[in-house]
Amino acid sequence: GHKRPIGKDIFGDTVIWDLDNHSTPHVLVCGATGSGKSVCVRSTIEYGLAAKIEDVVILDPKYEFLHYNGRGCLVKNEIEDIEETMARLVLDMNNLVKKGKKRMTLVIFDEFADALSQSKGDKLPPEVLSNMDDELRLQVAKGLEENLRILLQKGRSCGFRAMAGTQRASVKVITGDAKVNFPVQICFRVPRTVDSMVVLDEAGAEALAGQGDGLIKSPEYRDTVRFQAFYKS
Numbered sequence: 001g002h003k004r005p006i007g008k009d010i011f012g013d014t015v016i017w018d019l020d021n022h023s024t025p026h027v028l029v030c031g032a033t034g035s036g037k038s039v040c041v042r043s044t045i046e047y048g049l050a051a052k053i054e055d056v057v058i059l060d061p062k063y064e065f066l067h068y069n070g071r072g073c074l075v076k077n078e079i080e081d082i083e084e085t086m087a088r089l090v091l092d093m094n095n096l097v098k099k100g101k102k103r104m105t106l107v108i109f110d111e112f113a114d115a116l117s118q119s120k121g122d123k124l125p126p127e128v129l130s131n132m133d134d135e136l137r138l139q140v141a142k143g144l145e146e147n148l149r150i151l152l153q154k155g156r157s158c159g160f161r162a163m164a165g166t167q168r169a170s171v172k173v174i175t176g177d178a179k180v181n182f183p184v185q186i187c188f189r190v191p192r193t194v195d196s197m198v199v200l201d202e203a204g205a206e207a208l209a210g211q212g213d214g215l216i217k218s219p220e221y222r223d224t225v226r227f228q229a230f231y232k233s
Contacts (some may be wrong), residue, residue: 002104002161004047006040006186006216007227015216015227017044017184019104023219024184025156027163028174030199031188036212036229038064040186041110041165043230045073048106055105059085061115065108079118080128086147087139089160093151096158104159107151113166113173119144152181169195184218188229200224 002019009015018024027044031037045065048056049072056073058065059082069075076085089107096103109115121143129137139147151160164182166173169190179185187205190196196205196215202224205215212229 002051002053004044004051005230007212007214007229009225009227015225016220017218018220019106019161021220022156025161026152026182027184027186028179028182028199029163029165029186029188030167030169030174030190030195030205031214032167032190034210035188035190035208036210036214037165037167037188038110039212039231040188040214040229041065041108041163044106044163045108048108049073053104053106055103057085057089057105057107059107059109059112059115061118062111064110079115079120080124082115083119083121083124083140083144083147084128084132084136086144086151087136087142089155090139090147090150091135093155093158093160097154102157102159104161105155107160107162109148109162109164111166112148112164113168113170116145116148116173117170149178149181169198171198174198184216184220186214186216188212188214 004017006015029040058073058075060077063077076082122141185199187199189208189210190205193203193206196203200217214227214229215224217224
């Protein structure tokens with residue numbers, strides 16, 4: 001199976017994200033600088049490679065994961081490339097759904113709140129659009145946020161799994177609707193109680209110690225669980 005160990009809870013039990021569980025397909029992870037968020041994202045990439053997941057796609061607008069290029073991962077950094085890749089993933093997914101096929105694809109979308117705010121959709125430069133076929137151009141025109149939403153909602157049945165990371169608990173991006181698509185929510189230390197409320201619907205993440213001290217809400221666990229994240233370098 002594909003059980004990604006996230007860390008250990010206060011009883012010493014391993015906290016997991018089960019990528020095979022239909023009720024936990026996608027994870028939202030939030031945390032300020034030094035909280036352990038980047039390490040959690042990096043560990044998930046390492047896990048994906050170790051588990052030999054067929055496709056690992058990294059959307060990385062902050063250029064933090066460049067060293068994964070060519071290691072069996074597809075890494076995209078420029079907003080135009082991120083938009084095109086997301087549109088291609090949706091088309092891939094539609095294709096799999098039509099054929100009744102499944103393929104495990106792990107999508108890591110780091111600093112996704114920033115990328116969504118920069119999204120150009122159908123306002124992409126003509127020279128970028130002119131290199132695309134009609135189908136891709138139409139899909140890109142729907143915009144990054146809409147394509148992400150489609151991928152999260154429809155992709156779970158054919159093997160798409162996503163982890164979206166952000167430093168900022170932006171109310172504009174992490175809406176109630178958005179959270180429905182991320183059944184697993186992980187929050188490392190954030191600056192304010194309101195940030196914790198946005199991600200987890202409860203206070204607490206503002207009081208964490210940093211360095212991988214985290215809270216996780218998941219259909220797998222009855223209550224919010226405090227854990228210490230694993231460090232996988």
